[in-house]
Amino acid sequence: MDMDMDIMEIIDMMEEAIDKASSVPLTGKVMIDKDELLDYIQEIRLVYPDELKEAKWVKEERQRILSEAESRAETIQKNAEETQMQLIDEHEITKKAYEQATDLVNNATQKAMEIKTDTDQYVDDVLNDVEHRLDLLLRKVREDRGYFNNN
Secondary structure, three states, X not given: OOOOOOHHHHHHHHHHHXXXXXXXXXXXXXXXXXXXXXXXXXXXXXXXXXXXXXXHHHHHHHHHHHHHHHHXXXXXXXXXXXXXHHOOOOHHHHHHHXXXXXXXXXXXXXXXXXXXXXXXXXXXXXXXXXXXXXXXXHHHHHHHHHHHHHO
């Protein structure tokens, strides 16, 4: 089988094999090639670690983006404070610099929060998708095991 396949593609292939299986008359059941089904399960076991690695990468990337955003916010804040100190000699300029520094800090803080929220949502979506796929697979395996145990 192709190593670029994901779990959902393998599940689709399993469903196709079940749909194409020969019917056992008067029982509503089908005969499935045991080796073929076991091959699909083995393939899922091979693909599953890659999807976990992808989820881990997403989590690490989220942390990197958050760290970068925090670093940028600190840099912006330091720059704003330096600007404020340089302009402190003149009252009008000092007032304007204080407002700009505050705006910069607020904007940086807001941007960092937006990045964190977006990243958290993305990670949550990916993990929900992986969980959903695994849940579907587990249900299908349980159904198939129930079928084989009843025959």
